[in-house]
Amino acid sequence: xxxxxxxxxxxxxxDEAAVLVLVDRYYAPIGRYLSRLLGDIQLAEDLTQETFLDxxxxxxxxxxxxxxxxxxxxxxTNRARKHMRRQRLVRWLSLDEFMGQSASHEEAVVxxxxxxxxxxxxxxxxxxxxxxxxxxxxxxxxxxxxVGKGEAAVRMTLVRARRRFRTLxxxxxx
Amino acid sequence: MNCERAQQLLLAGPDAALPGALRDxxxxxxxxxxxxxxxxxxxxxxxxxxxDYVVAAPSGxxxxxxxxxxxxxxxxxxxxxxxxxxxxxxxxxxxxxxxxVLAVVVxxxxxxxxxxxxxxxxxxxxxxxxxxxHEPTLPVLPIVGDQIxxxxxxxxxxxxxxxxxxxxxxxxxxxxxxxxxLVSLRLAPDTGxxxxxxxxPVRVAAGTNRVSVRFILDAARARELLELDTVxxxxxxxxxxxxxxxxxxxxxxxxxxxx
Numbered sequence: 001x002x003x004x005x006x007x008x009x010x011x012x013x014x015d016e017a018a019v020l021v022l023v024d025r026y027y028a029p030i031g032r033y034l035s036r037l038l039g040d041i042q043l044a045e046d047l048t049q050e051t052f053l054d055x056x057x058x059x060x061x062x063x064x065x066x067x068x069x070x071x072x073x074x075x076x077t078n079r080a081r082k083h084m085r086r087q088r089l090v091r092w093l094s095l096d097e098f099m100g101q102s103a104s105h106e107e108a109v110v111x112x113x114x115x116x117x118x119x120x121x122x123x124x125x126x127x128x129x130x131x132x133x134x135x136x137x138x139x140x141x142x143x144x145x146x147v148g149k150g151e152a153a154v155r156m157t158l159v160r161a162r163r164r165f166r167t168l169x170x171x172x173x174x
Numbered sequence: 175m176n177c178e179r180a181q182q183l184l185l186a187g188p189d190a191a192l193p194g195a196l197r198d199x200x201x202x203x204x205x206x207x208x209x210x211x212x213x214x215x216x217x218x219x220x221x222x223x224x225x226d227y228v229v230a231a232p233s234g235x236x237x238x239x240x241x242x243x244x245x246x247x248x249x250x251x252x253x254x255x256x257x258x259x260x261x262x263x264x265x266x267x268x269x270x271x272x273x274x275v276l277a278v279v280v281x282x283x284x285x286x287x288x289x290x291x292x293x294x295x296x297x298x299x300x301x302x303x304x305x306x307x308h309e310p311t312l313p314v315l316p317i318v319g320d321q322i323x324x325x326x327x328x329x330x331x332x333x334x335x336x337x338x339x340x341x342x343x344x345x346x347x348x349x350x351x352x353x354x355x356l357v358s359l360r361l362a363p364d365t366g367x368x369x370x371x372x373x374x375p376v377r378v379a380a381g382t383n384r385v386s387v388r389f390i391l392d393a394a395r396a397r398e399l400l401e402l403d404t405v406x407x408x409x410x411x412x413x414x415x416x417x418x419x420x421x422x423x424x425x426x427x428x429x430x431x432x433x
Contacts, residue, residue, distance in 0.1 A: 023239050027239050031231075031232070032228050032229065032231040032232075033228065035228075035231035035232060036227060036228045036231050041231075041232055044231075048239075049239065052239070111223055111226070111227075112226065112227045112230055115223050115224055115226075115227040116227060119224070119227070130224065131224075131228065133187050134187075134221045134224045134225055134228075135224070135225060135228045140186075140187075155186045158185070158186045158187050159182060159185040159186050162185045162186075162187065162217065162220070163185055165220070165224075166217075166220055169220065169223070
């Protein structure tokens with residue numbers, strides 16, 4: 001499989017085939033990130049498509065030393081934040097959207113619902129930083145670039161976010 | 175380092191890029207403190223629960239996204255956005271920012287017209303009374319798309335599947351308002367198994383004449399679908415708010431189940 005740095009070089013040539021490899025590799029992770037960040041499957045799908053459209057347009061500005069994953073998560077986060085600013089109303093997934101998981105998955109479904117409820121109650125910045133770290137696998141330095149804050153501020157946000165998330169999660173589990 | 179300080183540092187996460195001395199002090203404390211080690215494990219479980227939650231989220235069809243990327247509509251959008259982006263960058267030197275924004279908007283509108291986008295037609299212009307509409311008068315429309323696909327959601331849990339049934343419906347007129355709607359899906363397997371009905375809410379954007387819906391079926395139904403090669407599918411789109419009580423209905427088409 002082509003490594004990310006090689007893919008970056010290929011993408012710099014604005015080759016459509018390279019873009020399709022990018023979509024192949026990152027469409028699902030970005031889609032899931034937006035889905036959980038925004039709590040709206042339909043909207044997340046639209047914004048995922050917009051993210052890749054933005055990425056395509058921004059290819060001429062992609063640097064050779066860019067971290068592809070962090071670059072895409074940054075574009076997706078900017079898209080999501082723009083939407084969050086415009087529309088403060090965030091609709092969160094109900095269990096109905098999973099339409100009755102089978103009994104063997106009941107426990108996992110209950111846990112997911114608790115995580116979903118806890119996540120939904122976090123401020124936007126907390127949710128973004130936590131998801132970028134746990135799901136996106138971004139380092140504190142990369143998260144700082146995505147959210148436009150210093151590293152120390154991001155570390156403090158992560159401490160507060162994780163503490164708050166844990167309290168909310170344990171409250172819903174109780 | 176005391177427990178309170180160690181536990182605060184742990185809250186920053188596994189890759190908190192701590193300065194070297196602090197990281198060493200934390201590791202030294204963890205080596206001798208079982209309470210903080212347990213705390214680290216609990217936080218790792220919490221992170222894992224969060225990852226599991228994200229893994230379970232539907233992500234959209236990569237194949238559909240790739241197909242969509244090649245469509246003429248998408249290529250047009252890319253061209254328009256490239257022009258707008260270039261104009262936007264050029265305009266950054268202009269001190270009157272509002273004028274730049276206005277210019278881009280005007281350009282986008284003119285490009286949209288130039289590329290032959292269909293002018294919006296309302297229900298009234300089409301001679302249809304929104305409130306008098308009922309099912310028999312609806313045009314029967316084809317479903318855009320050719321596959322139902324089944325996604326294995328989690329690489330760690332082979333049993334967890336979700337079947338996605340994405341489709342687009344061309345309504346035939348442009349919606350003036352943005353209604354809430356219910357989409358009903360009738361799935362009739364060819365094998366003589368009972369027909370199943372699913373309904374899901376959907377938001378329809380104003381100014382559009384296409385609706386794209388994704389049904390998410392549970393694991394049991396996804397497994398049922400995997401047993402089939404083709405299914406009969408029919409879609410009914412009913413508005414619950416907005417201008418029309420009924421929006422569209424499709425023919426019963428035969429779809430291939432992709433694995």
